[in-house]
Amino acid sequence: MAWRFALVIDPAAPDDPHTDLAASLRVIDPAAPALVVGELSAQRGDGVFESLGVVDGHVQGVEPHLARLARSAELCDLPAPHLAQWRAAITRVAAEAGPGESVMKLLYSRGVEGGATPTAWVTLATAPDNVRARRDGVRIVTLDRGYALDVPARAPWLLLGAKTLSYAVNMAAIREAQRRGADDAVFVSSDGFVLEAPTASVLLRFGDRFVTPAPHAGILHGTTQQSVFAHLARRGFETGYETVPVVDLGRADAAWLLSSVRLAAPVAAIDGDDLAIDHALTDDLNAYLLSPRD
Secondary structure: OOEEEEEEEOOOOOOOOOOOHHHHEEEEOOOOOOOOOOEHHHHHOOEEEEEEEEEOOEEOOHHHHHHHHHHHHHHOOOOOOOHHHHHHHHHHHHOOOOOOEEEEEEEEEOOEOOOOOOEEEEEEEEOOOOHHHHHHOEEEEEEEOOOOOOHHHHOHHHOOOOOEOOOHHHHHHHHHHHHOOOOEEEEEOOOOEEOOEOOEEEEEEEOOEEEEEOHHHOOOOOHHHHHHHHHHHHOOOEEEEEOOEOHHHHHOOEEEEEEOOOEEEEEEEEOOEEOOOOHHHHHHHHHHHHOOOO
């Protein structure tokens, strides 16, 4: 991605309605060094983030993303983010977006080791070209995530429901999928249930019923998935969160990976077996996801 704009948020700004929030935002050169050596986001991945799609200058789903940012911060014992300040930062960065698709990232870390305050910043970049994935679909492989379905409830310190900066495992899974001749992966639990993709939610269609794995199993509650469920419900379809056995992947009438940037990418094959693509519904989902929505 081509980085186009960035700003740093002063997390020490008071949470007061009379505060000049614009004064707490500092524009920086996105191509210049910005983090100090002791920054824990770089040293330990100790922080959280959100990626928001921006279409023709409109930021999609701001409030669901901010709610998830706050939830991730809580799970990681970070100070509660000043949400009015983050909204001001989002508005400022969105003004630089222009036409087309962009990606905005909200990043919030524990700060410099030994320091007193977190580090917070927002970036803007040109979105990758996802036309082929939306049109032709993605080939996926299933990969063992290495834990049983009940582990997140038994071991909350693993932070499996937080969107943390520690994404090395997710990126390794995508590389492994590519080594196997696929485009992406879907994680499954060690006891045989579908979880999520490294950077996307999983959506399955069974007739007129749409299902996604229940988020209680350490799955990120996808903001795009929630928006798609609302859209499908308005169209009269049944939607639900379920515990999904791996065997149901191949039994689905159609499947998609949903994310804020790639949007709705139909699944064209699972572990080498072709899966039919519902082109009409895929086009409908992406038209909806590309329209302005809050």
